[in-house]
Amino acid sequence: MKIFWLAVFAAAPVFAAECAPSKLGPQESLAKFQELDREAQAAMDRGQFAAAAARYREATCLAPKAARAFYGLGVAEAASGHYPAARQALEKAAALLPSSNLPLAMLVRVNVSAGDADKTKQALRAVARHFPKDGELHATLARFLAENKLLDLALAESLRAAQAGESGPEAAVALAVLENNVGAYEDAIRHAAALEGQPGLSDAVKASAAGVAGLSYESLGEREAAIQHLRLAIRLAPLAENSYLALADLYEKAQRFKEAAEVLEQARSRLPDTHNLLLPLGNNLIWAEQLQAGVEVLRELLRKAPDTSEAYLRLAEAYRKMGRTEQEVQVLRDLARRQPTYPMVHVLIAQAMLRTDPPDYPHVLEELAWAEKAAPADADLFYLRGKVYAGTNRYPEAVTALRRAIELRPMEPSYYYQLGLVYRKLGQSALARETLARMEYIKPVPNGPR
Amino acid sequence: MTRRSLLLLPGAAVLLGQAPRGGDPQNLSFPLEAIEGGITPPDLFFVRDHFSEPGLSLDSWKLRIEGRVRRPLELSLADLLEAPTRKLEAVLECAGNVAGGSAVSNGVWEGVPIAHLLDEAGTDREAEGVLLEGADTGRLMQNSPRLPYCQLVTMAKCRQPESMVAFKLNDRFLPRRNGFPARAFFPGWYGMDAVKWLTRIVVLGPGGAPNNFQASGMEQVYNRVTAEPGGQRKIVRLSEIQVKSAIAWPADKMKLPAGRHLVRGFAWTGGGPVRRVEVSTEGGRTWTAAQLAGIPKPLSWVAWRYSWNASPGDHVLMSRATDGAGRTQPLTRDPARKDGYELNFCLPVRCEVR
Incomplete structure (x- = not known):
């Protein structure tokens, strides 16, 4: 900030149109300027931004070539939410003191705060034009832009920082992360791998680098390299859950559910208070057929985060696999109670209820009535209704329901099968034959044209 | 929040499943x-x-x-x-x-x-x-x-x-x-x-x-080569996309049960927006307007659909689009064309309905 005290007090200042002419001499002007500056800063400290802006405006009248005054005015106007005025003042400060990067850096911040993408880019272009070699400035802007979720611009500034030789480990990790995010996987791996092996860096930085390398390798389809790097990330930073999640995700995608669950169990033992591990752990335990363990994990998750809809569905899947239909129905009812508009939840309940022996048909029909209210053109609900009617010997109603299901989804073979069976019960052999033949006709041919 | 979004920086998605480089x-x-x-x-x-x-x-x-x-x-x-x-x-x-x-x-x-x-x-x-x-x-x-x-x-x-x-x-x-x-x-x-x-x-x-x-x-x-009368060949560099439509469903040679089906597809052109899409279920003998999924915009395609009550028998489905410049897809390839580009004629899609 000291640099702004170098502001030039012109002997014959050119006053802005709104400035009243000053009769002060150069020494008096300087004293008055310093007083205004002090007052403005004090007002800023108190959060009185309009008052600060007024002081700075007065200072700009007194010293119209003082970059410090215009900079202060810009900051005060921005704090007051007067972005166009802030922009104007900062542009003036940048023009008055082109050797300082502060006004342009602040201009970027103001434009981001104003949500003006075009002007943000314009300011960044000005920064690039005037300070192409200022790696620290570009790295700082990159961090600021990333914090504000402007990832494209953050990448641009990270690239500029790297080009300017800014080689700090944090900047390098940030660049690798952004490169991975935009699909520049080889670049990300190159930058991250260089950090992984660099002596003197903290384990946390090396772990981040290993994590990025792992994700980039995964994106390139090089699974074993990805596993190796993510395992390294875990070794280096055993309390960072992201690496466990990434590695488990990788195993899960490869359908190596047992290994995914093991990684997440390891994470859970080290990070007992985190919730983020529970859903993937429960899922993978269930997919690895460790059903009871999966149920326990998901039950724990629902105690802590009862709106996790996926957990209800996975629990229902586990109970179904365990043959515990009543619990399956109950968990789905819990979901419906928590999230009444959850898609297809009543159809799921009805499906589960039809698996009980004997099914509670009146209640299944009730559920299907609810389902119809939510999604009146859902083919499955009519199919299930047809099955209920068939199960209760209400064959004509079953025909109506199943025909409606077929109308809504004509390429579903199971609907024809059910309808064919109902026609048979009705003694309508020709219709039954025709319907079952249609089912055979549209049944998918494995690996062949349809 | 998805698990993926927990990883590293917030925001940008990771592109997955890219094919390895350096091959053919x-x-x-x-x-x-x-x-x-x-x-x-x-x-x-x-x-x-x-x-x-x-x-x-x-x-x-x-x-x-x-x-x-x-x-x-x-x-x-x-x-x-x-x-x-x-x-x-x-x-x-x-x-x-x-x-x-x-x-x-x-x-x-x-x-x-x-x-x-x-x-x-x-x-x-x-x-x-x-x-x-x-x-x-x-x-x-x-x-x-x-x-x-x-x-x-x-x-x-x-x-x-x-x-x-x-x-x-x-x-x-x-x-x-x-x-x-x-x-x-x-x-x-x-x-x-x-x-x-x-x-x-x-x-x-x-x-x-x-x-x-x-x-x-x-x-x-990438040239349009047309045989001119007298044996000359006219060669013009390709540029603007010709008006065209395609049936996305059903596929050719598909077997369908009799009943109502939703035929769907896309239509596009380089010359202004698509103005209309028509569908024929009789190999181009008659045409009926398809329903466009919104107001067509210039330069982008428009999805369309047609509710077809399919009766038993063999059917030949076709779609044809007309664009804002008044151009309509041809039913067949221009026999004067001697190149393999701008293949925008209406493709028959055969369906067997029972």
Whole structure:
């Protein structure tokens, strides 16, 4: 900030149109300027931004070539939410003191705060034009832009920082992360791998680098390299859950559910208070057929985060696999109670209820009535209704329901099968034959044209 | 919050499932049936390579603008990301896409208008066109030297506001195989000019000699060749996408149960918006208007559907589109055409209904 005290007090200042002419001499002007500056800063400290802006405006009248005054005015106007005025003042400060990067850096911040993408880019272009070699400035802007979720611009500034030789480990990790995010996987791996092996860096930085390398390798389809790097990330930073999640995700995608669950169990033992591990752990335990363990994990998750809809569905899947239909129905009812508009939840309940022996048909029909209210053109609900009617010997109603299901989804073979069976019960052999033949006709041919 | 979004930085998604690089040129397209809604997901975007995908590094990638300019430029990706950009939905079709074929995709493109870059470089008044060059190299013809993929585009087209150096597709950075980090894109024109992995734009004056273009043999392909009376052949460079539609469902030779079915597909053109789409279930004898999924926009495709009450028997489905310029898809290929491009005639889709 000291640099702004170098502001030039012109002997014959050119006053802005709104400035009243000053009769002060150069020494008096300087004293008055310093007083205004002090007052403005004090007002800023108190959060009185309009008052600060007024002081700075007065200072700009007194010293119209003082970059410090215009900079202060810009900051005060921005704090007051007067972005166009802030922009104007900062542009003036940048023009008055082109050797300082502060006004342009602040201009970027103001434009981001104003949500003006075009002007943000314009300011960044000005920064690039005037300070192409200022790696620290570009790295700082990159961090600021990333914090504000402007990832494209953050990448641009990270690239500029790297080009300017800014080689700090944090900047390098940030660049690798952004490169991975935009699909520049080889670049990300190159930058991250260089950090992984660099002596003197903290384990946390090396772990981040290993994590990025792992994700980039995964994106390139090089699974074993990805596993190796993510395992390294875990070794280096055993309390960072992201690496466990990434590695488990990788195993899960490869359908190596047992290994995914093991990684997440390891994470859970080290990070007992985190919730983020529970859903993937429960899922993978269930997919690895460790059903009871999966149920326990998901039950724990629902105690802590009862709106996790996926957990209800996975629990229902586990109970179904365990043959515990009543619990399956109950968990789905819990979901419906928590999230009444959850898609297809009543159809799921009805499906589960039809698996009980004997099914509670009146209640299944009730559920299907609810389902119809939510999604009146859902083919499955009519199919299930047809099955209920068939199960209760209400064959004509079953025909109506199943025909409606077929109308809504004509390429579903199971609907024809059910309808064919109902026609048979009705003694309508020709219709039954025709319907079952249609089912055979549209049944998918494995690996062949349809 | 998804698990993926917990990983590392917030926000940007990780592009997954990219094909490994450095292999043979890729030729990928995916059934139009797989596309839900109006936008083609990046992993279902068609790919037509001439040469192998180049290995590009963001550190070293540059786009040079040179030739008949006052200020030659060398732009980095950072320069593009911080330049004024334009975003628009537009279709991209391979000029050799067969009738009913799926070498066509529709996406939301974002990039820097080429006109802006040319203005920054200060093009000569006499400039008539540009040579666009990619980082991929190879032999286009058996006897041609190994050269970068390149195309010539008129200055008039480059100056149209929608012509761009694109770096994003559907709000993500271009996938590698679709031209990462940047490609040319000329909405309304066939895909050969949308040079992928773009590294050089050379502004050409009158009679400018684009050596690579001629030497590579590129001038011998992507031409409309028509047999004229008297045995002459008329050769015109391809440019604007012809009006076309395709049936996404049902597929050819599909077996359907009798009853109501929703025939669906897409229609597109380089000449203004699609005005209407019609469907025939009798091999083109009669036509009925299909329902368009919204108001058609210029340059992008429009999804359409037709509710068909299929009676038992053999049926031949066809769709045909008419565009804002009044052009309608032909029922058959023009016999005078001697090339394999602009195959926009109506493709019959045969269905057996029981």
